[in-house]
Amino acid sequence: MACIPGLNPSKTLAIISSSSSYSINNNLPLSSSSKSHLKITQLSKRLPKISIVMATKQQEDGLSLNALTSSDRRDEVMIAATSSLSNCLSETNLHLTIPSLKSKTRGKVRDIYDGGDYLVLVTTDRQSAFDRVLASIPFKGQVLNDTSLWWFNQTQHIAPNAIIAVPDKNVTIAKKCSVFPVEFVVRGYVTGSTDTSLWTVYKNGVRNYCGNALPEGMVKNERLPANIITPTTKAADHDLPITPDEIVQQGLMSQADYDEASRKALSLFEYGQRVALEHGVILVDTKYEFGKGPDGSVLLIDEVHTPDSSRYWLAHSYEARFNNGLEPENVDKEFLRLWFKDHCNPYEDKVLPNAPEELVTELAWRYIFLYETITKSRFQIPETAEPIHDRITRNVSHALSSLTF
Known part of the structure; x- marks a missing residue:
């Protein structure tokens, strides 16, 4: 991170390094849990289904999901x-x-x-x-x-x-940073309502999307066999899907930078899924943006796992609603998207x-x-x-x- 030698340590302004925890000024107090890293010994490629059912039992100290309504x-x-x-x-x-x-x-x-x-x-x-x-x-x-x-x-x-x-x-x-002109969209489920959403393209017959081979017979809101990255270009008017090979061929990123950013994106998503599920919600999909610092390091930028950049469902009701052909209960902006599409x-x-x-x-x-x-x-x-x-x-x-x- 940038060196800031002249900062008065008595100020409440927080300085954040890439290798240590940070605190925020007095206007934004963090909970004690945010002052140390969550420790996860291993990030599994797929979360067991039973963990979704059991997730709400791990919320003894948190808000009850019934509080949503x-x-x-x-x-x-x-x-x-x-x-x-x-x-x-x-x-x-x-x-x-x-x-x-x-x-x-x-x-x-x-x-x-x-x-x-x-x-x-x-x-x-x-x-x-x-x-x-x-x-x-x-x-x-x-x-x-x-x-x-x-x-x-x-x-x-x-x-x-x-x-x-x-x-x-x-x-x-x-x-x-020098921002890569690519958004790393990571998905764990076949869902969505926009033109570039995975369900939209899948129901239209696409079986290879952004370099990912998709199995036949999937239905809306079903979990993918494994998490995938469906990158898009960053455009002023409309983001467009693109394959990893096209990203490198068009000079948007070097192969080494793409490989590093994609590894980070998948690891971030797997970690986010685990943490979210521990608190009773499913991180369905999200997008990450990366840039390169002056020292050549690939840095995470913009936002992380917000309901603006991510889709979240309530875990305790997902399986039952999916089995009955109902939409999952969401905790993001999807219901607003659907209202506009209806009107x-x-x-x-x-x-x-x-x-x-x-x-x-x-x-x-x-x-x-x-x-x-x-x-x-x-x-x-x-x-x-x-x-x-x-x-x-x-x-x-x-x-x-x-x-x-």
Whole structure:
């Protein structure tokens, strides 16, 4: 990671190395479990089916999965989300309020600012799917940042990451990398509803997808014989599937870099599946992004195992619902995707309908529920006295003044 010799150790700004645990500033306390790595002696290629059935028995200290649909905590979050619908962080302009930031790049969810040797990444409340922004979800940016940081900490033994500091609930400062123009999508099940989802292409007759041979006779939501990588190109408008051979042939990555990143992606996914299942949820699929640091190391970047980048199902009901031809109970944005597909053509319609308030607040709750279930930490609903953009400007300005490269 970048050397920061001039940082005052009395500051609450956290410094994160790729080889040790980290803590976050006073605004983002981590649970005690996040201060040490989870120890797993071996990552199996396939999780036994019985472990899915038994998973909820391992939640004695965590939230009950029944809390997803009925609990005092759900009521508390839903009320707070409803009152915050008009206070979402939909846009930031730190380049206008912080002189040291050179430029802004607006992603689907994150606003990225160039700070010279590092990047300032602000996770907004924008909700994306179908390669476009669908809505703004209260607290989403904060819970995504919290979730990623927890997983970044837990996975440093598998893949070093680019994180430098966390000055605000919605902000991560990261080491500037040469980003590979490829997303590593790892899948454990045949499912999905988008054009590039595995179930969509499978039901259309495709049996070799992104270099993976798929068996005949599979049905939606069935587990694959083994986890697979289905890489896509990173495009501004629409990501496209690509094979590993094409990635190398087109010069998007060297063979050595692809091999290393793909190994890391599979190991991260297997680890994530194990940890998720221990807390009663199934990590169905996810995507990883990697970059190369100045020293040539392959670093994990962007986000990790968030409900934005991943699909999660409730483990305790999966087998019964699958056997009865029912959709799994999900804890991610799939139900919002399905609502838009039922009410419009999200790929072609120029103007989309507004997502119903109850769907927006429900998604806010599901993201928080997933974070609290996996991390066993209580999400801190943000104070509303200070405008979010003012708070971010203040915290980022203070952080940048403390960083010396």
